[in-house]
Amino acid sequence: MxxxxxxxxxxxxxxxxxxxxxxxxxxxxxxxxxxxxxxxxxxxxxxxxxxxxxxxxxxxxxxxxxxxxxxxxxxxxxxxxxxxAGQGRRLLRVGASSLFAEHAAPGLIELFAGRAADLDLELSVRNPCTFVESLIERAIDIAIGPPPLSPDPAVSCRPVMYYRVVTVASPDHPLAGTQPTPRQLREQTWLLGPSAVSGSGALRTLLRRLGVPDDRQQIFQSHAAALEEAKRGRGVTAALSFTVAPEVRKGHLVQFRGPHAAIEEVWHSMTLAEPATPSAAGELARFASTPRAIQAMMRGTGVGVARFKPSVHVTLWS
Incomplete structure (x- = not known):
């Protein structure tokens, strides 16, 4: 063709x-x-x-x-x-898990892109199971999300940020105000974002630990869409604690307590081992774990309309 x-x-x-x-x-x-x-x-x-x-x-x-x-x-x-590139601009291709891309990547990339006038950043959402392969094939320069299940000597992996996934629902939910058992949680309708179907990550681990059957899982195009459905009382959802904390404080959502309703994990950055790592990828890997970057990921800086450039599979910051 x-x-x-x-x-x-x-x-x-x-x-x-x-x-x-x-x-x-x-x-x-x-x-x-x-x-x-x-x-x-x-x-x-x-x-x-x-x-x-x-x-x-x-x-x-x-x-x-x-x-x-x-x-x-x-x-x-x-x-x-x-x-x-012919005009001297650099391109940094970032691959990210869907959960990181939706909630943490915008703040991080906007802040990092502002540090270098000659740098363009391309963000694509990828299954964490393909991170290592994508790096080795040079499809991306850096990946951020759950670490690989099996270490690969060709890839350098470093922690970026601890995060917590919690289970929330509408205040009108029958289990609101209780500490549900694993069986009670397993029997609920789960409203989930795309990371629920990936092979790894905190959300997937939580579902496996509870043993939630497939017929109890409804997958939405984004985690925000799943959360909105939960607010309408149509089921429970798993979400990043820092994204739902304001809604919980306002009483728009209730967070289930207990060890079975939450899980903690760490996002990692992955690059090709030196010296194959592009300089910009190494810079981002180091910058991502700094306090300033973590604050930006949790709060977000927003992307101005003049700098948002959507395409088929990627979003460009330049």
Whole structure:
């Protein structure tokens, strides 16, 4: 697949016809048809067919439509990155677990990025189980989240920040004001963020320790979304203690007490062992465990609208 082929296909999807796609791209209809034909041959899929009501896409065609948008978006980012590198700018690629990325990374990265005018930072959410592989393959420069289950001599790992995951629910929840037993917690409906399906991390460890069955777990796109559902009284959720403390103090949430309802863990930074570690990655690994950085992670500095640059899988600070 070439970018030209993907752009032609995306235009057909967007416009609903080869004729309109050709007009948008300022090429001939035969050129667009040629690109579509090449994609069909390479992928072994018809992708779409013409009907009286317009174009009808196959399941494979719909899948390619979303992937084409992602790939073209990444191509545009790469062009910008190469151009920036040619102007002397550095790029630091940070991979993070979903829990860290959602709640702690914004404050840390905003603070760190402000220290170097020539540095761009790219944050991507990754499964902690892939941290070591991503570092070795040079897909990222530094990973932050749960440490690897098995140490790897190629990767340097250092502690960043202790954190506590607690179990909370609406004040109207039947167990509010009690110290529930493991069995009572196990029988609840758990409203969870994406880190619940990763292979490691405090939230996953808590669920395993309690033995919460899969049919009692509801997974949401973000931990904040799961927390909002818990506030509405639809179940219990596990959350970072420092993120829910204000809501607990205001009485908007109740925190369950007892050793079974909470767990403490440590986020670690992981980089390739020296001398393979990029200098910026080493700087961030050292900076992340400082008191100032920890304060920023817990309180957040916010990202100004002019500096927030979303893309398909990554967020860029520059």
């Amino acid at each position: 070439t970018p030209t082929q993907l752009r032609a296909y995306s235009a057909v999807v967007r416009r609903g016809s080869v004729k309109l796609a050709a007009a948008e791209l300022e090429v001939s209809e035969s050129a667009v048809s040629l690109h579509i034909g090449q994609l069909r041959k390479e992928l072994g899929d018809q992708l779409f067919s013409r009907t009286a009501g317009g174009l009808t896409f196959t399941p494979g065609g719909l899948r390619l439509a979303s992937r084409a948008t992602e790939l073209l978006g990444l191509q545009d980012i790469t062009v910008l990155e190469v151009s920036a």
